[in-house]
Amino acid sequence: MKFTEVNSQPDYKSLESGVLEFWRDHKVFATSSQKPSPAGEFVFYEGPPTANGQPAMHHVLARAFKDLFPRFKTMKGFHVTRKGGWDTHGLPVEISVEKKMGWNGRNHGATRAEMEEFNRLCRESVFTNIKDWDYFTERMGYWVDLEQAYVTFKNEYIESVWNLLKRLWDKGLVQEDYKVVPVSPRIGSTLSANEIADGYRMVNDPSVYVRFPVKLETTPEALRFELERQGVKMEDLHGTALVIWTTTPWTLPSNTMAAVNPDLEYALCDSPMGQIIVASGAVTRISELQKDLPPLTVLATFKGALMEWWRYEQPFPESFKELNLEGEKHWGDSSTPRAHFVALADFVLDTDGSGVAHEAPVYGAEDLALSRVYNAILCFGTNGNGIMQVGSQKGKFFKDADKELTRELRERGLLYYGTTYHHSYPFHDRTGDPILYFARKSWFVKTSVNRDNLVAQNDKINWVPSHIKEGRFGKWLENNVDWSISRERYWGTPLPFWISEDGQDKICVGSVKELETLMGRTLENADLHRPYIDDATFVKDGKTFTRVPEVLDVWFDSGAMPSAQWHLVLDPDGVAQDPQALENFVKHFPADYICEAVDQTRGWFYSLHAIATLLYDSPAFKNVICLGHVVDEKGAKMSKSKGNVVEPLPAFDKFGADTVRWYMFTATEPGDVKRFSERLLLEAQRGFVNTLWNVYSFFVLYANLDKPKLEDAPAVAERPELDRWLLSSLEQLKKTVNDALEVYDARGAGLALEKFVESLSNWYVRRNRRRFWTQDGAVDTAAYATLHTALVTVAKLAAPFTPFLTEAIYQNLVRGVDSSAPESVHLCDYPEFDASSFDAKLVGEMDAVLRVVDLGRAARGQANVKLRQPLSEVMVRARGAADALALEKFSAVIAEELNVKAVKLLEAGTSLVSYSLKPNLPTLGKKYGKNIPAIRAALQTGDAAAIAKSVQLGASFTLETSDGAFTLEAADVLVDAVSPEGYAAVEQDGFLVAFSTTLTRDLVLEGLAKDLQRAVQQARKDAGLEVSNHISMRAELNGNSLEALQTWESTILSETLCDALEYTAPLATDFVVQLEDGGKFGIARA
């Protein structure tokens, strides 16, 4: 049996490229998805990235987690369909093409030819970086089927999306309504939120307080009653006005309501301009506007709620006449829209302005929502390009109308006070125009009527981290508003809505076949994108139908993937056009597992969830890992301008993709922000990857020398305790890792693996080193077999985490000697816990041994007695009887590890040990709460030795305290052994380890012999000898050193593979070492 030699310092780049080549040549990924899957299907959805950009570190994070669980489940006997996907529509693509075409933010009013060119370029640019993505995907070891990937711009995908919309439409869940959107006025185009995010600037705007005179004859009864109760007579009131505050006088012609907060207190005041009504909280502020005039006098106060429906005179009533919006006429009919009355709204505050808000619903989202509640008229004082449509300023740009309108207000006696206001306002950075918030017709999916079900379906989902469920995602669902799905753009799934020329009839088309039937001809192979689809018109019932111009929100595209990735299309009768597609869909819905970063809560996570809830009354996924963002070492966002970006590919080459993956899994909890730097990667590499590799290379190095016959190894029960301990620990590891991965706890599993590998390397291998270099005599096959088992098992357990490293280990250790084994580690069964191989007692015992060895080393360190100096005995006091037995059993191990001749267990009462007593708070605190201080004091002053004795016997005893006598159980007291005088001793948690530091002459000689032996070993290394080379030696020593060598000659010779020793001066050809005491020796290869 011969293993391929392994370099102890691996070159991860070439190692990983070798593994990739192996996977390619042997089609391992494909094989893994064809192997038997007794456990059934594990459903995974790939959240589609946009290939338009470059792969970055946050993609590594997401893909590491996306890869982990499918690999795990595959090894657990599941089949996992790992269909790739690409998100190809949307802003990133459009913006890059806009730049290319020099459109500079314009995406409205393109000619048909321009649109054709635009979409052609979009289609081309989508996969600009596809080669980088393909390489990146393979390089990091992400197994996903890119050949069968779904692509959102393909006709088949679009058709499936249409089909979903049609099914929502048929349920009455699609409707057209107004929506307030940010518009760049001159080009009339709708902007997305991130297009205006950077456009905020501080500007001076007008700040005007305007009188809205109320119609006293419409005063609500309750308010009239309240005023009279406070001594205000209605007949004394004349010209009373609400005072509103606005920074946008140009919206006043569009005013339809005045809003007050129902819970705030309002005040009727005498002012220099007659009686006014403002919020009580605003009275002082408004008085101070005009310091030279007398302050406001409050006549009466009342809740805002009392003013509901109070009517007032609009400052620019002519705008209503011009637009034929005679809201007054229908006042008595609550079913027709009305205007110019007081509405109640929680969002109105009294911290700014007057506490009365002027409402022009077409220019504000909240205002529009309020107008729906009150069924108020919509008055469009401007058009969508911000040009005034009414009044004296007709034809002017909205921002330019402020000054004149303010002057008119003053002339009409309606301006209470005017000044300017310094605040931030968004501008479109491409045109420099101020943003216009404007109500446009938009298409909605009525998600809000299903709000309760959205919440109920979410309840079935397991979120990692769990707080997202009730927090970010749950709150978002509870506050759900209708989903606006239309976008005024070109490159997207066209909305499949056709409208008749008179606007009366609307048809949603659910498939290409349906459209062809309506048109009475085939579409051939037409592209379903604009502008071609806009040509598709048809006549029905004598009316011509044309498509609405908008395209679909890209999030709907990605949320449609459960059915669209299979090109599922149902006919109106509910029958699938392709039964295979239906079968695929049913088999893969809902997902068992998805994973993306936290920004997808309102993106993909939501769109999947909303569509699944509305159409299938089911969640779309059962488990989801919601990842935190990747930032730099200091917690700052990575950005090119800061120069703190860690690029994935160079990091893969420098540290290995496995190291990067390992870091992603174990550095922090997945939901936390992930700090990232080369320094942190190096830590991850040293902590796990290198350690595992070093144990592996150690094994291969010696196995190739000893050539053990692993199949002849003794049965586990016959192997030494340390072997059985390691195998039991391994069993425990299997359980921990399996349990953690079953609940999607990647970090818990990873940390357990790391801890095991650490103890494998620094305890098992170190303890057993000499078992691996038996010369001449029998090869210790038990040791080799045990280490082999441990390495192979760890390789399998870690395979989903670090697929390259583990593959390399597996190929050499398993496939190298057993060609009947599965071809790849990734085709193996995942190791499962086997209770019959697990010895919990042994694991516990070894814990005690490890503790004592640690303490012993600490004691030697404190007494400054180096470990190479043998000592006669170590005295140990165990924490309890079980531990004492364990220490006795492993006394040889302890003796060797601590370099002592004997281990002596100390009994209670030994003069070497005194005791200190402490209350065991978790048990005692519950029983005697308030008496703890008294008990603590009594324990300190009581007879420690006697109490320690009862505790050791497990007996209860009575303790006299200042609070009286208490009966304490043995478990209520913690007994610590205190370091005795004159010994090197260390004590912790009930364990005590002490050395007598007295040295006999024999011990001194033995110590010197060890020093010599060590010097020879170092000389061998310095002389460049192989570990298996034999040597001859000439020593010219004096005094103690000479005696030590003579006394320990045979040991030293055999330890250093020295065949011949002469007590003479070294030869000229020898490798010579000069000792501190004046002696010297020389060695040469035998």
Next chain:
RNA sequence: GCGCGGGUAGCUCAGCUGGUUAGAGCACCCCGCUGAUAACGGGGAGGUCCCCGGUUCGAGUCCGGGCCCGCGCACCA
């Protein structure tokens, strides 16, 4: 403004339902060990557990208030 998460050693992070002297890794210093390991072991130094108040025998942990950081949502009349 609201919501979610976070604030523990120089750095990256653990600290379960309150409980003994608050831990680990990295980095630093000293000592040791090394016939696999650019490793490893021991010790040292390094902490106002963000701040204030409360509950409790006892608070890093629970409660109230505040500050700071990240993310999200809203608003900016």
